[in-house]
Amino acid sequence: MKNYLKNWNFIRLLRLALGIFITVQGIMAKEWLLVGLGGLFSLMPLMNIGCCGVSGCNTSIPKSNKKIEDISYEEVR
Numbered sequence: 001m002k003n004y005l006k007n008w009n010f011i012r013l014l015r016l017a018l019g020i021f022i023t024v025q026g027i028m029a030k031e032w033l034l035v036g037l038g039g040l041f042s043l044m045p046l047m048n049i050g051c052c053g054v055s056g057c058n059t060s061i062p063k064s065n066k067k068i069e070d071i072s073y074e075e076v077r
Contacts, residue, residue: 015044019038019042023038024038
């Protein structure tokens, strides 16, 4: 449970709150498509899925200790 709750940030909480809000508004208006979309938008932050929710878009950081050498350029005319 600790591992599940440690990756929550403001945006994820905002997404959950908006999903719950959409679901409640859909129930009040008896618009079942809106309830379904609100449920979908509520499940996305709960399961941490989405565009880049599970770090699908990030790049790995190279872990080498190589020093970058200065590059010399020659002007070509």
